[in-house]
Amino acid sequence: MIVNNPDDCYRALGLVHQTWRCVPDQLEDFISNPKPNGYRSIHTTVIGPGNVRVEIQIRTEDMDRIAENGVAAHWRYKNESYGFDEETAANAGLDAREATRSLLEIAEHGGEAGEFLEHAKLEMYSDHVFAFTPKGTLIPLPQGATPLDFAYAVHSGVGDRCTGAKINGVEKPLRTVLRNGDVVEILTGDRVAPVPGYEALTKTGRAKAAQRRLDRHAKRDEFERLGRDLVAHALHRYGHQLAETALKQAAETLGKHDEEELFIAVGEGLIKASAVAVAAFPGLKEKVRKDEGRRPMELEKAKLYVRGSDLTPGVALHFAECCTPIPGDRIIGVQTPGKGIVIHTIDCETLASLEDSGGEWIDLAWTPTALNKTLAVGRIVATVENKRGVLAELCSIIAENQGDILNLRLATRTVDFFDMIFDIEVADARHLVNILAAMRASKSVKEAERVKG
Numbered sequence: 001m002i003v004n005n006p007d008d009c010y011r012a013l014g015l016v017h018q019t020w021r022c023v024p025d026q027l028e029d030f031i032s033n034p035k036p037n038g039y040r041s042i043h044t045t046v047i048g049p050g051n052v053r054v055e056i057q058i059r060t061e062d063m064d065r066i067a068e069n070g071v072a073a074h075w076r077y078k079n080e081s082y083g084f085d086e087e088t089a090a091n092a093g094l095d096a097r098e099a100t101r102s103l104l105e106i107a108e109h110g111g112e113a114g115e116f117l118e119h120a121k122l123e124m125y126s127d128h129v130f131a132f133t134p135k136g137t138l139i140p141l142p143q144g145a146t147p148l149d150f151a152y153a154v155h156s157g158v159g160d161r162c163t164g165a166k167i168n169g170v171e172k173p174l175r176t177v178l179r180n181g182d183v184v185e186i187l188t189g190d191r192v193a194p195v196p197g198y199e200a201l202t203k204t205g206r207a208k209a210a211q212r213r214l215d216r217h218a219k220r221d222e223f224e225r226l227g228r229d230l231v232a233h234a235l236h237r238y239g240h241q242l243a244e245t246a247l248k249q250a251a252e253t254l255g256k257h258d259e260e261e262l263f264i265a266v267g268e269g270l271i272k273a274s275a276v277a278v279a280a281f282p283g284l285k286e287k288v289r290k291d292e293g294r295r296p297m298e299l300e301k302a303k304l305y306v307r308g309s310d311l312t313p314g315v316a317l318h319f320a321e322c323c324t325p326i327p328g329d330r331i332i333g334v335q336t337p338g339k340g341i342v343i344h345t346i347d348c349e350t351l352a353s354l355e356d357s358g359g360e361w362i363d364l365a366w367t368p369t370a371l372n373k374t375l376a377v378g379r380i381v382a383t384v385e386n387k388r389g390v391l392a393e394l395c396s397i398i399a400e401n402q403g404d405i406l407n408l409r410l411a412t413r414t415v416d417f418f419d420m421i422f423d424i425e426v427a428d429a430r431h432l433v434n435i436l437a438a439m440r441a442s443k444s445v446k447e448a449e450r451v452k453g
Contacts, residue, residue, distance in 0.1 A: 001058045006031055009042050009058045016056055020046035023053060031063075033130050035140060038066050131182045141178060145203045148174050148195060151186045152207040159210055161188040162195065174201050194218055223267030226317075226340055230266050230362070234273035238284050250279035269337035272360055317341050323348035323452040326376035328429030333362040345452065377406060378432040380422045382439055382448040386415065390444045397442060398424060401435045417446060 003012055009031060016022075026045035034040045041059040048054040059067065131139050131150055139153045147165030151158045164187040165172055171187075174195065178184065195201060198211035232242040251262040254271055265271040274288045317333075323345040325331050330346035334354050343364060344351055384390050398405055407423035426432045432450060439448040 002061055002064055005060060012058050013042055020048055022046050035128055129178050129180050131178050131184050134183060134185050142203050145178050146174060146201050147184055148201050149204045149207045150184045152210055156210055158186050160192045163187050163189040224260060224263045227263035227267030230273040231276050234277045238277055245280050247280055250276055253279045267340060269335040320344045322350045326378050326429055327366045331364045333364045335360045375425050378424050378426045379451040380448055381451050382420050383417055383446040384420060385444045386418050393444055397438050398435055401438050403435050
């Protein structure tokens, strides 16, 4: 139904509902709450003649033009020049600049063509939810959007510093899916950084593009810091100091434009730190060659710290899944191209296979912060008697020793025994050893061991 103005839309709706019985929960008012792409109309479903359901859409001519032709319907040639017909758009309740603002932000931050397409598809085809800021501003979002999407819809600066959210006054995880009418307050911090696991926490192309940008910048910055540390360690090993070494010529020798690019390449594992030392001091070539022929463990290196430094686990530092290091373990890092440093325990069985990989080995240590204030996950496999109450007994032992069970599963089961695998949050390796000792002291436990990997 095409009517003259928005007031007539509501009058027509009243007449329709007086004439035919409406279907509950099938009324949608996109005039009061327009879709982000500018679509405005009233949708209702009624029981028509012959008990047949009929959907009726009510809108004005301007609204109909948007429905049929989209945003492009409101761009006009005026005075022989290409411009925006603001009057026509305003009459239709459409702000095309606002509708395209998110696409412009993707362009400004170097978004790829795929990100444009991803965002456009969501805008065109997704159903929407309507959430509100604490001050009552309406924020339309695609179905399935999360608080992180909401943050970027408010402002890119808010999204970049998002650390959490309150929904209807209650603090909720960022993975929470928003519903119509939710009032969302975004919690922010001082640091601009990507949110861990952002791919699963975002629905809109705008939020994904912004988080990918932050991720790229974070990796670049951390690889540079890591590379700088590695070069400093390599120079120190051979009696030189980074602060006293000019590396511009060394960078050019190794095919890099400047020191920053050189450090990034070293951090990514594309150039060895020892190669930088040789490029800066060619006389070291023979000494470096002899050192690299020895077992990596025998090298005397300054220690590079893991947690509590400028390097973030998961970006330039990665904990190996084969041995799952936790604070207190003796650890060593193996530089892996494209990933940075992968951290292993000193007794990891995988290390033997990595000796010929070409990656540099770096002696690592835990910071005092990691040893005293962080939590890690240790895995224990216990072989226990198959009898009633044994699970409750083990859980009680772990709780009494200040361990938190994060995951529990049954591995194998026989008539007399079964193996149970516990993932336990602990402070450090010693804490895990204490829990193991307590479990072994139980008469119900045949054996218990730490699992690495």
